[in-house]
Amino acid sequence: MRTAAEPAVLPLDAILMQDCVSAMKALPAASIDCIFADPPYNLQLGGDLNRPDGSHVDAVTDDWDKFDSFTAYDRFTRAWLKEARRILKPNGSLWVIGSYHNIFRVGAAVQDLGFWILNDIVWRKANPMPNFKGTRFTNAHETLIWASMGEKARYTFNYRSMKTLNDELQMRSDWEFPICGGPERLKQDGHKVHPTQKPEALLYRVMLATTQPGDVVLDPFFGTGTTGAVAKRLGRHWIGIEREPVYVAAAQARIDAALPLDESALRTMQAPKSLPRVAFGTLVETGMLAAGAVLTDAKRRWSASVGADGSLLCEGQTGSIHKIGAAVQGAPSCNGWSFWHYEAPDGLKPIDALRQTYLLATQP
Amino acid sequence: MRTAAEPAVLPLDAILMQDCVSAMKALPAASIDCIFADPPYNLQLGGDLNRPDGSHVDAVTDDWDKFDSFTAYDRFTRAWLKEARRILKPNGSLWVIGSYHNIFRVGAAVQDLGFWILNDIVWRKANPMPNFKGTRFTNAHETLIWASMGEKARYTFNYRSMKTLNDELQMRSDWEFPICGGPERLKQDGHKVHPTQKPEALLYRVMLATTQPGDVVLDPFFGTGTTGAVAKRLGRHWIGIEREPVYVAAAQARIDAALPLDESALRTMQAPKSLPRVAFGTLVETGMLAAGAVLTDAKRRWSASVGADGSLLCEGQTGSIHKIGAAVQGAPSCNGWSFWHYEAPDGLKPIDALRQTYLLATQP
């Protein structure tokens, strides 16, 4: 029989109505692909803040209490981050969102615990609440931190999907979305159910960028379940942790009503490296390119002849398409597939075009 | 005779060629109106980086940016922040700029020392360096922290100036400026004098927003003196602290050449308001168009399905709305916004109509 500390299976696609840290402690180590966390940051919110002796932290009134409150918040932050680190897979990644009230403390803790920050992302609010008193700049953004498990750790980043999503330009670290409102905003008796419900578009981009279909996404501060709703829609598994019964009920109803995209709609742009590799020699073997053929660069500055084994000969040097490409340019490296061209009926074309033809012909 | 520790008068409009902390220690308490600090970021760069064309990226490799550990960096940060706090007037304010490498640690230290964060400001770079390897999001912003001396402390905020500067809209917490280049960038023998020179426009806005003419602005990491040059133009006094003789000489020459500026000329300094750009993927993310939806051209000759990342799938090809539109027509290019249509309740409409709806809903 499994113990509470090491469940044999993950409670997939379910809400755990428990305290954040103790619920995470019950999950198995290295079992989660991605954590998205929207921790509380109201320093006056005593509910989450307790002194080491368990006594309650009172409202902030003076400098001493302020320090006390920061210390308590740091302790709380490190407690949940430590568990997050334990249950994440080595190739998993962490997202945290916050504002200037808490994000600096959280970010420092993330670094101190050994996470490696990959980006900080700015959510620019298209329609922020104005600063009514005119005493500061309109607080028009929130900050997200994206981190891997360590400096050398691998992580998922769907570069091609992000570039496509952004009209063929690299996705930047500043994202613009409207705040959550309209029919998306959960309401009860005309009042919003949760004060800081995040827009689904934000979670959509997070998951599309840094998870794969079938991955497990955990949200330790589930609230009204934006993470779960988007995960379900995008074909990711989700686990939510939330203590408040009111939020749990709202989240469960919302997720039940969410419709998953069917498999064809989940389709995204694929990274070239996910395609099967084709050796240059294969093109020679199959006769798509004859041994002895002459390749040049796009500007015909260099020309090379193809050996029977797929090697190139250029200016007395022989080697792979990449090696020779790098050598003639004096460059540290070179992608021979795009550097070398062949004489096609309709002009000079990169040999990568031959590879694409080969792939199309041989793929089912 | 005055001692070094307590000079009777401030060394106004001068550069102190000394170590940052010891120079601050020699300044009298509560004597500075505003501190703008651009400390080392502790970038922790690895090996060399080359652009896709093989050229080498000139990185920040200076010794002044190297620290042994986070702990060492924290010690350094708290040392200069403590002195900053001592010499600031009770109604003064502090600005610090940084990136995700250091800003979280700096922000936590700012809070720990009793400063009260008023805003965090995002400098959105109009022309950031791309992520050449496609491994992360383009690091397209830096973060500034603006803080007063304490929760109850007063501070200067020129609300009207900011609103006027922003076409009668409240100034937001995200500012867009180009990086420092062109004739503004200080060069010697064709090479940049300082690797991280900040744009003057950034300092203009900082000083215009949070200081008054005649105020004393201190920059403990003066570099090539952007703070001094802008302060002189805006009629503020300045004090710079910089250890490197090369930077000091460049800064002094630059400030000597700077001319005081009429405030009305400032408006021309502002980056032209770029039209909001909406990527097709945004419509998918925000749910205005569902993944899996089918688009056709106006005459329904071709139909394509929308992928989760905003890619189109049509006749076995995937790509952006523009690429696929061009491909099916055999055209060199295509405006996908007008070519592709969706089925609206009242008939076929170009997807550009959705973009207009999005803009109307999100722009003020």
Added chain:
DNA sequence: TAGGCATATGAATCACTTC
């Protein structure tokens, strides 16, 4: 002179697999 084309470059924690 204006315009087109090529080149240079900016605070960057910038690859992965096989042997």
Added chain:
DNA sequence: CGAAGTGATTCATATGCCT
């Protein structure tokens, strides 16, 4: 473990040369 091989990867500006 390291070394070697394969091959994936860039956007906005500024400057300079050529026509």
